[in-house]
């Protein structure tokens with residue numbers, strides 16, 4: 315099973331869909347009282363819509379889109395802080411492309427760039443390190459974003475910068491971690507969730523053990539899933555089968571890439587460089603304890619917050635979402651993207667009002683791209 319086509323086999327997909335339909339019926343779920351499965355990862359949200367799995371699965375199954383798009387959950391206050399750093403004299407601010415258009419309260423990074431700030435798109439933190447080597451007279455800052463999928467590469471880049479003694483490189487660290495928001499959602503009495511699809515890439519780093527509390531303490535099944543259509547259909551069937559059988563376990567559909575204990579080298583690099591923040595703000599979800607990472611004091615020379623005196627909280631606090639934006643409601647799974655009054659009107663991928671329309675992993679961008687305006691609008 316080495317090639318993508320093997321994970322897109324229509325005959326196998328039909329068999330899995332028939333099994334899903336049967337188990338949904340056995341559970342007794344209907345369109346009015348569906349089984350609600352949250353896919354935590356934005357990559358899964360994208361794949362579900364790209365392959366039309368939401369339309370192929372029976373109406374008794376509802377996908378709830380979780381907070382697994384790191385760009386989407388970045389609070390506006392942190393975008394404002396990034397803009398402040400980028401606008402400093404002598405700074406080259408580097409970032410992944412999708413973060414450039416995330417709206418802050420005043421402007422996005424791309425708007426700051428248009429006004430003269432030196433903002434550069436990079437594909438990896440190592441690109442930023444190379445810029446620092448080539449520009450010794452300038453401060454090169456990397457916008458550290460993402461879950462445990464990207465935390466190791468940022469950590470290893472900081473370790474490399476230290477090994478080279480690069481004094482003009484730092485990271486504006488906004489890395490976040492996956493288990494805490496799941497716990498926050500499970501503790502929210504407004505959320506009704508029957509099971510989870512666990513993130514594939516994050517789990518390659520952290521393994522499957524960190525999810526054990528979901529089954530043990532909350533009695534909900536979780537299945538770590540891959541990203542191809544057959545991966546997702548098989549993982550959905552595994553969750554449904556657990557629900558039907560009254561089980562709640564951590565299972566691993568993506569075992570070809572996800573070891574139970576994760577990646578020890580990546581975990582060691584992260585433990586060396588980062589420590590948990592007491593709490594971190596998530597757009598739409600608010601402050602969540604121990605959900606963000608900051609750079610340890612031992613590596614403080616590479617911490618842009620320390621270097622530029624922009625500590626967490628400098629521009630922080632309750633920053634209201636733009637008027638009409640329902641990103642928080644979508645992020646918490648309370649409404650679907652097309653039920654936001656601004657969907658496809660005041661908010662499109664070309665001119666996004668909210669963060670969920672910016673990144674391709676954002677639920678609104680996925681709805682717009684694959685479901686578009688044919689979906690039933692808000693009342």
Ligand code: SF4
Pocket residue numbers: 638639640641642644651654655656657658661662666667668669670671672678
């Ligand atoms: S349509 Fe735009 S404003 Fe509405 S929830 Fe989605 S991203 Fe936010």
